[in-house]
Amino acid sequence: SQQGEEDPQALSIQEGENATMNCSYKTSINNLQWYRQNSGRGLVHLILIRSNEREKHSGRLRVTLDTSKKSSSLLITASRAADTASYFCATKPRTGANNLFFGTGTRLTVIP
């Protein structure tokens, strides 16, 4: 399967703490994207990082990509209760199937 895997499956932290989620994948990629999903609703795009990039920032979000280890991490700094959601990574393979493969997701709970 080309599906990625997020780690941990669930994460619970206090408001103000940082949250780190990891994503591992199996094939060479064109890019990797992170999405957020509030319970049972649509996904919201957070960041897209291309295979030739190592780090990207967007507000309180920081994404790193290590193509040699086929892994990425999403860091949310100074978390807020509103960050409570599921976070998914999605990879676009460099060759082969032309679609996005989503990971299994990390369920983040931020306790006020």
Add this chain to the structure above:
Amino acid sequence: KAGVTQTPRYLIKTRGQQVTLSCSPISGHRSVSWYQQTPGQGLQFLFEYFSETQRNKGNFPGRFSGRQFSNSRSEMNVSTLELGDSALYLCASSLGGELGTYEQYFGPGTRLTVT
């Protein structure tokens, strides 16, 4: 700009019936993709339409089909519904180019329950 809209939001059908779901992409977006989300299988790609043509297809049986109209609106049809088709169906639109090259914008989803 209005976001991606999906109708209906909730649907209950019985086994053997068929269902049609609708998706209106963001204005100017030509690519529409459909995904199925279930607790067991996660998010799985169904197909993508671009300029009224199916451009990419996931690994789903032929009971799942779709189409795209000239205004980029898309419909997805599932025939002969099975209990396992109960899921959240998500539609996503993007500007175009090769699928996955740019970020996708998702609609709120249609929750389908098959009884």
